[in-house]
Amino acid sequence: MKTYSITVNRKPYEVEAEPDVPLLWILRDYLGLKGTKFGCGIASCGACTVHLNNNPVRSCQLRISAIPANAKITTIEGIGEDALHPVQKAWIELQVPQCGYCQSGQIMSAVALLAKKPMPSDQDIDAALAGNLCRCGTYDRIRKAIHLACENPK
Ligand code: FES
């Protein structure tokens, strides 16, 4: 066991863990941040997507020992803390989720996309979210919600 310093949603944490424990386990089991979901565990579904320095990453495949001490990790709990993020507002307005299981990962990928490309095309959206699978097939509503978030960025 080693002690790791990580910053999640702007709060510093010290966690004691084996070096190969994935970030997803740290978030859910050590820190109690259950919004990030476990789907496949092999970086194939995107349910566990969080941001590492504003880039979407698969937390099921990111070992705690591979995270730089000064890295900024953001989870679904960390966006829209003061007010809902435009993506979250659009998700609610268009009632995007069905079972909801994939949705925090979808939202994290969408937020990362809009930070880099404020007016994405359908093709941009499909490319950026290609690794986020939805068994309920909400892809059409996801696209519409991302466009709606662009129209109402506040
Ligand atoms: S649980 Fe990480 S990509 Fe599926």
Ligand code: FES
């Ligand atoms: S909403 Fe059910 S898996 Fe996407």
